[in-house]
Amino acid sequence: xxxxxxxxxxxxxxxxxxxxxxxxxxxxxxxxxxxxxxxxxxxxxxxxxxxxxxxxxxxxxxxxxxxxxxxxxxxxxxxxxxxxxxxxxxxxxxxxxxxxxxxxxxxxxxxxxxxxxxxxxxxxxxxxxxxxxxxxxxxxxxxxxxxxxxxxxxxxxxxxxxxxxxxxxxxxxxxxxxxxxxxxxxxxxxxxx
Numbered sequence: 001x002x003x004x005x006x007x008x009x010x011x012x013x014x015x016x017x018x019x020x021x022x023x024x025x026x027x028x029x030x031x032x033x034x035x036x037x038x039x040x041x042x043x044x045x046x047x048x049x050x051x052x053x054x055x056x057x058x059x060x061x062x063x064x065x066x067x068x069x070x071x072x073x074x075x076x077x078x079x080x081x082x083x084x085x086x087x088x089x090x091x092x093x094x095x096x097x098x099x100x101x102x103x104x105x106x107x108x109x110x111x112x113x114x115x116x117x118x119x120x121x122x123x124x125x126x127x128x129x130x131x132x133x134x135x136x137x138x139x140x141x142x143x144x145x146x147x148x149x150x151x152x153x154x155x156x157x158x159x160x161x162x163x164x165x166x167x168x169x170x171x172x173x174x175x176x177x178x179x180x181x182x183x184x185x186x187x188x189x190x191x192x193x
Contacts, residue, residue, distance in 0.1 A: 164192035
């Protein structure tokens with residue numbers, strides 16, 4: 001739903017509640033006044049949220065994510081990684097290697113193509129932010145589903161990344177403390193010409 005339309009609806013409801021509160025005070029019906037004030041406060045908070053949000057459209061998932069980030073932030077990750085810079089064949093490479101267990105990667109299995117595609121860029125962006133790198137804008141499918149090459153299994157590539165070509169290599173990590181296995185990032189490679 002468009003934010004501007006929703007703001008107008010909330011503003012109209014606030015005006016109607018204010019008129020109702022004035023009517024309650026004039027008629028001295030104070031037993032309903034607290035309920036009207038609570039509704040006014042909730043609508044005011046909703047209007048404030050809509051005013052401060054930076055998006056043009058709202059979805060329930062987006063609202064849920066913003067509330068979760070503000071009130072229930074995830075604890076910052078603490079990964080052991082190594083950074084390596086190299087030049088090969090006129091291209092420069094920046095590589096990050098993660099020790100196991102590496103950062104979790106949010107994937108969806110596509111039964112039609114039988115590949116794992118990145119479901120949500122939040123899992124990637126959280127790690128890029130941890131490394132002080134620019135975020136990606138879109139999710140990408142497994143590279144092998146595009147190239148058809150078995151050599152591109154477990155690879156995800158962004159050609160439009162601001163620092164060059166971004167490639168993420170995934171694997172299965174085992175967290176021995178939590179006794180779980182999951183898809184994780186083992187390498188991040190940025191190549192530039």
